[in-house]
Amino acid sequence: MYSIRRVFYCPLSAGSALVETLIALPVLLLLVMGAVQWGLIYQAKATLNHATFQGARLGALEHATESAIRRGLARGLLPLYSPDSSYSGALRTFHGKVMPDLLTAARIRIINPTREAFDDFGQTVKGRRELPNERLYRASTAIGAKSGVNLQDANLLKVEVTYGYPLHTPFVGPLISTLGVRLPGLTAFERAQYTVGRIPIVSTAMVRMQSRAYRNGVMISLTGEPELPRSTTGPDPDPVGSGDDPGGSGEDDPGDGSGDGGDEGLGDGTDDGLGDGGDDGSEGGGGDDLPPISGDPGDGTPPCSTPVSFTGTTTGLSSVSVHNPVNITNGNNNQREDNLVGLPGDLPMVFVRDYNSRSKVFGPLGFG
Numbered sequence: 001m002y003s004i005r006r007v008f009y010c011p012l013s014a015g016s017a018l019v020e021t022l023i024a025l026p027v028l029l030l031l032v033m034g035a036v037q038w039g040l041i042y043q044a045k046a047t048l049n050h051a052t053f054q055g056a057r058l059g060a061l062e063h064a065t066e067s068a069i070r071r072g073l074a075r076g077l078l079p080l081y082s083p084d085s086s087y088s089g090a091l092r093t094f095h096g097k098v099m100p101d102l103l104t105a106a107r108i109r110i111i112n113p114t115r116e117a118f119d120d121f122g123q124t125v126k127g128r129r130e131l132p133n134e135r136l137y138r139a140s141t142a143i144g145a146k147s148g149v150n151l152q153d154a155n156l157l158k159v160e161v162t163y164g165y166p167l168h169t170p171f172v173g174p175l176i177s178t179l180g181v182r183l184p185g186l187t188a189f190e191r192a193q194y195t196v197g198r199i200p201i202v203s204t205a206m207v208r209m210q211s212r213a214y215r216n217g218v219m220i221s222l223t224g225e226p227e228l229p230r231s232t233t234g235p236d237p238d239p240v241g242s243g244d245d246p247g248g249s250g251e252d253d254p255g256d257g258s259g260d261g262g263d264e265g266l267g268d269g270t271d272d273g274l275g276d277g278g279d280d281g282s283e284g285g286g287g288d289d290l291p292p293i294s295g296d297p298g299d300g301t302p303p304c305s306t307p308v309s310f311t312g313t314t315t316g317l318s319s320v321s322v323h324n325p326v327n328i329t330n331g332n333n334n335q336r337e338d339n340l341v342g343l344p345g346d347l348p349m350v351f352v353r354d355y356n357s358r359s360k361v362f363g364p365l366g367f368g
Contacts, residue, residue: 037169044165051076056159056205064213105164110219117154120144129215158206164198208331333357
């Protein structure tokens with residue numbers, strides 16, 4: 001006679017799934033929060049790029065003063081502070097949160113013009129050192145002995161902003177601050193931002209001056225920034241910077257259309273601070289009387305389809321195109337960027353962007 005026995009099988013792996021979950025969950029949670037935090041940082045970087053341009057633009061209209069650049073920067077960073085949807089709420093956020101926060105969370109430096117540019121080309125007006133801005137197309141293109149640039153290049157305002165973005169994500173924010181403060185080569189300002197739970201983000205912008213630049217404390221000196229590239233051709237035999245007007249205009253600043261909006265408000269032209277430019281709606285120089293763009297096809301095709309090359313043969317200047325390139329005689333920015341080229345295949349995909357700041361063509365991405 002056979003007996004039937006019930007056999008109970010208890011595997012050794014019972015409960016292991018719970019243990020594995022407890023081990024993997026913190027790591028997975030850290031990765032998810034890290035992705036969220038870096039997404040917020042990327043958004044802050046894009047906002048800061050726009051805000052830096054706003055600050056540089058307002059600085060170009062108002063003599064490159066730190067207060068003007070800071071107001072433009074605050075206006076551009078306003079979306080990061082979640083203002084009210086109403087205009088009055090935005091004003092309260094601007095004056096109550098953004099401006100006070102930028103006093104400790106933002107560092108503004110003017111990379112160009114440098115202090116040496118004022119030594120080479122500056123004029124002393126009412127006890128203040130100013131950089132001539134009138135009739136640059138007629139001014140001498142002599143290279144300054146100290147600055148290594150000519151007067152036209154010295155009138156390109158390049159602003160660098162370092163902004164401490166607060167890290168709000170749990171676990172990941174403190175981790176980034178703890179690791180970031182130990183990074184080598186940090187400046188005192190960057191280390192201070194990590195210490196208070198912020199990550200320093202750097203952005204630069206460059207625009208053409210629309211008014212005379214005033215020498216101030218946020219302009220750098222080449223002696224403290226030896227890594228900045230400058231011309232090595234040496235000074236021109238015809239020196240410039242004796243204190244007279246290099247442009248030969250023989251007159252004071254004829255009005256820069258800055259439309260000073262005062263020290264208060266969000267903008268730079270109206271009482272409530274939302275205006276842009278002078279009383280006539282212009283933005284500084286008033287571009288209607290500028291010379292036409294060299295190389296414009298004039299046959300109805302978009303100007304961007306024919307990239308413009310600004311050289312000395314069209315204006316008589318040795319150099320009128322800097323960086324982007326920007327034509328310093330009329331402020332036009334015409335550039336071409338190849339974002340996606342050279343993919344293999346019978347029909348290779350090419351993605352090219354052209355931009356012309358004076359183009360009147362309105363496309364899917366806007367003007368230019």
